[in-house]
Amino acid sequence: MTQAIYNGVLNLAAGAFLLGAVLIVWRRELASIVALLAWQGLALAAIPLTEGIYHHDAALIIVGVVVLVLRAGILPLLLARAVGTEANERRESTPLVNTTTSLLVTAGLTMLAYAVTRPIIALDPSPATRAVPAAFAVILIAIFVMVSRRRAVSQAVGFMMLDNGIAATAFLITAGVPLIVELGASLDVMFAVLVLGLLTGHMRRTFGGTDLDQLRQLRG
Amino acid sequence: MSFLLLVPILAPLGAAALALVLGWRPLTSSVTVLAALCVLVSAAILGFTSGSGTRFGIGNLFRADALSVAMLVVIGTVGTLATWASIGYIDAELAHGHTDRKGANLYAVLVPVFLAAMASAVLANNIGVMWVAIEATTVATAFLVGHRRTRDALEATWKYVVICSVGIALAFLGTVLVYFASLHAGAASGDALNIDVLLAHASRLDPAVTRLGAGLLLLGYGAKAGLVPFHTWLADAHSQAPAPVSALMSGVLLSVAFYALLRVKSVVDLAVGTGFLRTGLLIVGLLTLLIAASLLVVQTDFKRMLAYSSMENMGLVAVAAAAGTRLAIAALLLHVLAHGIAKTLVFLGSGQLQAAHDSTRISDVTGVLARSPMIGITFLVGLAILLGLPPLAMFASELSISRALAGAGLGWVLGAALLFVVISFAALVRNGARMLLGPPDARSPAITVPRSVSAALVTGVILSVVLGLTAGPLLDLFQSAATQLGGTR
Numbered sequence: 001m002t003q004a005i006y007n008g009v010l011n012l013a014a015g016a017f018l019l020g021a022v023l024i025v026w027r028r029e030l031a032s033i034v035a036l037l038a039w040q041g042l043a044l045a046a047i048p049l050t051e052g053i054y055h056h057d058a059a060l061i062i063v064g065v066v067v068l069v070l071r072a073g074i075l076p077l078l079l080a081r082a083v084g085t086e087a088n089e090r091r092e093s094t095p096l097v098n099t100t101t102s103l104l105v106t107a108g109l110t111m112l113a114y115a116v117t118r119p120i121i122a123l124d125p126s127p128a129t130r131a132v133p134a135a136f137a138v139i140l141i142a143i144f145v146m147v148s149r150r151r152a153v154s155q156a157v158g159f160m161m162l163d164n165g166i167a168a169t170a171f172l173i174t175a176g177v178p179l180i181v182e183l184g185a186s187l188d189v190m191f192a193v194l195v196l197g198l199l200t201g202h203m204r205r206t207f208g209g210t211d212l213d214q215l216r217q218l219r220g
Numbered sequence: 221m222s223f224l225l226l227v228p229i230l231a232p233l234g235a236a237a238l239a240l241v242l243g244w245r246p247l248t249s250s251v252t253v254l255a256a257l258c259v260l261v262s263a264a265i266l267g268f269t270s271g272s273g274t275r276f277g278i279g280n281l282f283r284a285d286a287l288s289v290a291m292l293v294v295i296g297t298v299g300t301l302a303t304w305a306s307i308g309y310i311d312a313e314l315a316h317g318h319t320d321r322k323g324a325n326l327y328a329v330l331v332p333v334f335l336a337a338m339a340s341a342v343l344a345n346n347i348g349v350m351w352v353a354i355e356a357t358t359v360a361t362a363f364l365v366g367h368r369r370t371r372d373a374l375e376a377t378w379k380y381v382v383i384c385s386v387g388i389a390l391a392f393l394g395t396v397l398v399y400f401a402s403l404h405a406g407a408a409s410g411d412a413l414n415i416d417v418l419l420a421h422a423s424r425l426d427p428a429v430t431r432l433g434a435g436l437l438l439l440g441y442g443a444k445a446g447l448v449p450f451h452t453w454l455a456d457a458h459s460q461a462p463a464p465v466s467a468l469m470s471g472v473l474l475s476v477a478f479y480a481l482l483r484v485k486s487v488v489d490l491a492v493g494t495g496f497l498r499t500g501l502l503i504v505g506l507l508t509l510l511i512a513a514s515l516l517v518v519q520t521d522f523k524r525m526l527a528y529s530s531m532e533n534m535g536l537v538a539v540a541a542a543a544g545t546r547l548a549i550a551a552l553l554l555h556v557l558a559h560g561i562a563k564t565l566v567f568l569g570s571g572q573l574q575a576a577h578d579s580t581r582i583s584d585v586t587g588v589l590a591r592s593p594m595i596g597i598t599f600l601v602g603l604a605i606l607l608g609l610p611p612l613a614m615f616a617s618e619l620s621i622s623r624a625l626a627g628a629g630l631g632w633v634l635g636a637a638l639l640f641v642v643i644s645f646a647a648l649v650r651n652g653a654r655m656l657l658g659p660p661d662a663r664s665p666a667i668t669v670p671r672s673v674s675a676a677l678v679t680g681v682i683l684s685v686v687l688g689l690t691a692g693p694l695l696d697l698f699q700s701a702a703t704q705l706g707g708t709r
Contacts, residue, residue, distance in 0.1 A: 119428030120397070123404055139393065146386065155382055162389050170396045177399055178410060180281075181348030185392060188355040192385050195362045199378055202366075206374055215375040218456040 014131035016043040041071030113137035138165035152210040222277035228339035231258035236332040244324035260296025283345035286701035291342035302464040308670025376456035387443020394436030422490035444477035448507040458527035463571020471560035505538030509640040516647040549702035551620030558613035565602030587660035592667035598677040612688040
């Protein structure tokens with residue numbers, strides 16, 4: 001793989017990764033949000049795979065395959081199962097922030113990401129590190145999705161997107177954290193998503209829906 | 221001897237495996253108590269044999285120094301009391317139909333897993349592994365909080381998992397940035413996250429990236445420690461969890477999360493100076509104290525009252541860590557241990573009160589001292605510790621924290637913190653008096669106390685009195701931990 005192709009693929013992956021986040025903000029159908037999340041997982045897995053092939057690093061390629069299976073396969077499937085089958089359960093409820101404003105906020109957050117990541121790029125101005133603002137933008141957008149959406153599944157998607165963004169940051173700036181930490185972290189995320197999926201099921205049985213506005217009993 | 225390092229992790233894991241096979245029964249619950257006791261005993265052996273040195277295990281993946289041992293003592297003490305009380309508590313829950321066989325089996329497995337995760341967190345030498353262990357506590361406790369499966373329990377679980385997962389994810393991002401800085405400071409990629417390596421390379425860490433990472437770590441671990449701004453889950457989760465789990469979460473888990481901050485702080489202080497995290501901890505600590513004190517005043521639910529009191533104490537601990545002197549850190553560790561025992565006493569008592577009245581409203585409970593001397597007196601002792609009354613241990617720790625703050629030139633912080641502590645004091649006295657004193661109402665239900673709960677409560681009272689009179693060898697332990705963390709003054 002030449003330097004030019006490596007740069008191109010890396011930038012394409014980072015761009016697709018950010019685009020996935022923007023599309024998730026735009027869409028309201030829960031099923032298509034989960035599908036977009038799987039595509040975003042694919043773009044994420046492309047980062048360690050590209051770096052592994054370019055640097056001839058077998059361990060990184062293995063990590064890339066694990067990321068692909070977990071984040072483009074297993075986790076979206078778990079979430080897809082948590083999306084209900086009733087018609088009123090398949091769409092995001094009337095959003096707290098309308099779509100146009102949401103997309104503007106997303107643009108603002110992306111610019112903020114460029115400002116925040118300046119010290120990181122200053123320390124190591126390599127092609128991979130230069131793509132880090134995209135990963136930080138996804139982290140900020142994910143937090144925005146979590147605070148502005150009202151369905152349990154949307155919040156779980158936001159959480160996974162947050163985690164994708166952090167994983168992308170790790171791959172871009174350090175070619176991934178040590179293997180034991182990577183494995184532990186993936187396992188924890190999988191369990192957390194599993195717990196959220198199970199809770200969504202409990203919630204539907206107990207409340208008859210997954211609108212988080214019903215979680216208002218405990219205050220003060 | 222590196223085996224000794226793994227006992228506090230393997231013993232509870234063994235108990236969990238046994239419970240997975242056999243389910244909830246007298247044998248498995250007793251083995252869990254023994255496993256918690258193992259944590260305490262191995263902490264004592266580690267403390268006496270390694271003195272102020274550091275001991276490593278499995279290729280530097282784990283470490284034990286005075287600070288780890290001090291935290292293991294807290295985990296072991298509260299763990300033993302809480303698992304002991306669990307025996308009677310869960311049997312009573314089963315008898316009253318608040319939970320079923322399946323729930324009890326899940327409880328039997330998750331509680332020892334929770335203990336093992338906390339022990340791993342304080343024994344990890346790699347801050348990435350420490351992160352994995354602390355995140356594992358969230359996963360292990362999620363279904364413990366939702367144990368009763370009511371509407372409120374479900375709401376509390378959802379908030380707990382979502383808020384803590386987001387917080388802890390930010391801590392992971394901070395860890396990644398520290399790793400990045402450590403690699404660029406010349407550390408080898410395999411051990412760049414090890415605490416000893418980070419300390420050795422601290423002066424060469426890039427200040428700007430380290431500051432960004434440290435800020436994220438403060439927010440992230442602060443979320444698990446119940447500090448502002450991600451504190452909103454705490455009162456819900458602590459009030460909905462079964463009483464022994466509330467004791468563990470309030471008395472130990474919060475301080476284990478804070479322990480992670482102490483570890484990070486020792487590295488960050490060397491890299492960017494003490495000013496950065498001191499400012500951060502002061503802002504977060506004082507705001508936490510303010511919010512906890514104001515919510516304590518208006519509280520009408522006794523389990524939530526205890527939860528906000530935990531928040532108040534974590535705010536105080538954050539302020540003490542900000543002072544950062546040797547005296548402050550040693551006092552902080554004593555405070556954490558005393559708080560752990562006190563919260564065990566009051567949460568176990570509140571569990572029995574909730575079972576008797578089927579309510580957690582303060583106004584529903586009156587004359588407890590006359591109706592059940594066991595619960596009344598132990599609750600009173602726990603409350604007296606929390607109020608910082610002499611001769612109990614929190615009097616000494618709060619006095620030392622005040623002296624440390626004054627000594628570190630943080631007089632204004634001391635003034636503000638004292639104001640919030642006095643407000644909380646008044647609220648706790650008013651609500652405590654309403655519940656404990658007064659003539660028993662003839663219509664009040666009988667308060668039953670299972671044998672194992674009484675045993676745990678009496679042991680807890682004895683421990684708190686002993687700890688109040690003399691901290692004995694613990695004092696040396698706390699002081700060498702404080703010296704190790706770089707508090708020289």
